[in-house]
Amino acid sequence: MRIGELSERTGTPRRLLRYYEEQGLILPERAANGYRDYAGYNVDRVVQIRGLLDAGLPTRIIKQILPCLDKPRAIYFPDATPEMIATLRGERERMDDRIRCLTRNRDAIGDYLDAVLAYDHAEAT
Amino acid sequence: MRIGELSERTGTPRRLLRYYEEQGLILPERAANGYRDYAGYNVDRVVQIRGLLDAGLPTRIIKQILPCLDKPRAIYFPDATPEMIATLRGERERMDDRIRCLTRNRDAIGDYLDAVLAYDHAEAT
DNA sequence: CTTGACCTTCACATTGATGTGAAGGTTTGA
DNA sequence: TCAAACCTTCACATCAATGTGAAGGTCAAG
Incomplete structure (x- = not known):
């Protein structure tokens, strides 16, 4: 999906979706024309991000936490x-x-x- | 107690104790010489404030919540x-x-x- | 082929919680 | 009486999250 749809579905301003990307919290693909292309799981992910931000965590920390939520998680073990x-x-x-x-x-x-x-x-x- | 002691006992910079006062979260007395004079209960209060700030609440909301924590609380009912x-x-x-x-x-x-x-x-x- | 609704990047502003420090008054102890 | 260690107000800086909008590319429908 494109940024407008993700924005609608998460209630998040486009500006912030780009900001979260800049902070390394989400990594959309790019379509041939340069438009961002978000996979479906990003809806949940953005909701998580917003929840954690609202609970006082900075993006720097959220970035460390997010991999814990991905399943299957085995992929990340060597990085630990x-x-x-x-x-x-x-x-x-x-x-x-x-x-x-x-x-x-x-x-x-x-x-x-x-x-x-x-x-x-x-x-x- | 004066601001230095409250700062020590709560682990809070003096600057912020003055800021919290400015936001109406604490109301120290004033000594004859102009020094702030904090009652003992402010230690707990400041710890509360910091906890709530850390949990993402803004001072504007914390100000509304604090009266709920004061006992006896009956005093505040008419204000509700x-x-x-x-x-x-x-x-x-x-x-x-x-x-x-x-x-x-x-x-x-x-x-x-x-x-x-x-x-x-x-x-x- | 143009209009409207998307999208892009970029830059600048704001807001709340903080940091930093200047300029000066007060108190205490050597 | 002077120095150190407090305190005061005030101003300006910073940082992260967010708002706003300009200047311009893309695309689908009329």
Whole structure:
């Protein structure tokens, strides 16, 4: 598919699809006329990228993480240098931290909303 | 405590403590000489702020969330406008999305690391 | 064969979170 | 009393992600 369709299907501005490519996160083919030609799996991939960006990860890190999501993954094993392994371990830790923080705050918001609801209900009677 | 101590105890540059204040996230008192004077609870608060920023939330949203974490919370109920409630509900949704995304990717990294470990182990024998 | 809807590259602007440092006031201890 | 170690405000710089738009090539339908 071309950039317009990928943009539609992922809700992502064309500008950013080109930016993600520049950062090495997606690698579209090129048609004879120079147009980018995206394989179907890029829809999921772009959604993943956006999700991770939204969760605070920079493109530099996302680039390291993406190969973990590709299946079959066996292809990448030889590339797995010790440094890369260490980086992934570290990032997994940081993601755990983020998850803990978000969960805590999400629950606190939930408790607050419940309390407000109960308060309003009591007021109304 | 003064800004230097808070900076030390939270691992946060002074510059950013002033920035968070400017954004309305913390409200230190002022000593007679003009120095900022932070109450002890600000240590936790700043850690919270940094965690949420790291998880991709902008200060504008964090400002809305912070009151949910204060106890006792009853004080804030009258301030809870319908718009605020709606905002909090929406943000809770977005935080859920982030948690799902991070969890999925963290698990994928874990699987990948396990697979690499198994692969290396097999190689070594 | 031209018009409209695509696509290309390129450049510049903006925004939010940060870094850096100047110029100057305050406090504490030698 | 002076130096070191704090603090203040203010201004300007940077970085990553994103917005905006110009100048121009491609292609399908009328």
